[in-house]
Amino acid sequence: MNDEMNQLIDLQEIDTELAGFDREISEHEQEINNRQQSISEKENAIAACRDRVTELEQKRRTIEIENEDAVARIKDRQNKMMQVQTSREHQALLKEIEDNKRLIKESEEQLLDTMEAIEQANKEATELENLLAGEQNLLKKETATVTKKIKKINTRRKTVAKKRDKLASALNVPLLKRYDILLTKRAGLAVVRTVGGVCQGCFMSMPPQQFNEVRKGDTLQTCPTCQRLLYYQEEECEEA
Ligand SMILES: [Zn+2]
Structure with a gap:
């Protein structure tokens, strides 16, 4: 095999190693991103719970005001009862009082439901906050671990990258350029073995x-x- 080809094979080996480091680094970064994503989803869910509580509290106040109004109307109608003369007027006031009593009863049920919903939403928010605190704690630890791991990988990567620079500078410029373009275009694989006339990059046959x-x-x-x-490569071809 000619020297250039040997150099290219070495270069490809190094570039595959470098790509492996890069992949490892991005996998570690992805772990952290996933954790952050999960944290921000929880934060959003907590905010939604809190918003819901605010809404329910407002609803509760509205019901309470309606309730007070109904109580006031009952008092007013009861006072008016003393002054009315006809039984028809008396009946009308009685009906109004009954209607308001029913209103109060209904609103009290609504009030109970609303308070229950408030309690539920608060409980949900608290549970989420506990989970969030746990995840934030994990994130802190994971970030420290991953930073250390990435630092180690980068140290190894630097050594290999130096080897790459040395090899690349020994190669003739147009060939290196061609190789680099192929490497980019072909997903990091520019130099490949052939087995039985089949390219091991795309697995298509070539003419004999x-x-x-x-x-x-x-x-x-x-x-x-x-x-x-x-x-x-002879030996590997025989294996295949
Ligand atoms: Zn091919």
Whole structure:
């Protein structure tokens, strides 16, 4: 195999390693993001509970005022009873008093329901707040752990990145450029093995004549389907 191809294979190995570090880092970051997401969902749910309590308290005050008004109307009608002359007027006042009494009874039931709902919403908010406190505590710990892990990964990454720089600078510029473009376009895989005439990047076959060229390894060959740079490795081909 020619030297350039060997350099490219080494470069690909290093870039795969670097991509692995990056993936590890982003997985760790994702853990933290998920936790933060869950925390902000809880915060929203708590705020919604508190809003609901405010609304219910307002409803409760409205009912109480209605209740007081009904009590006042009853008192007023009872006073008027003393002054009315006809039985018809008397009956009308009695009916009004009964209506208001019924209103009071209904509103008292509503009041009970509302107070129960307030209690329920407050309870829910408190439960969520307890969960939230637990998660915030976890987040703090996880953030510290993940920061440490990422720092370690970055230290290892730096060493490998230095190796990459050294290798890349030894490669001829147009070839490196071609490799880098392929690496970006082909999801981090620019140099691939061939097994039995099949590209291990896209798993498409190449013409037998080209496979022979790849096996010889004198020239740089690219996959006709995915344009990745191809190489051949005897022992691994036999395994396959
Ligand atoms: Zn291919």
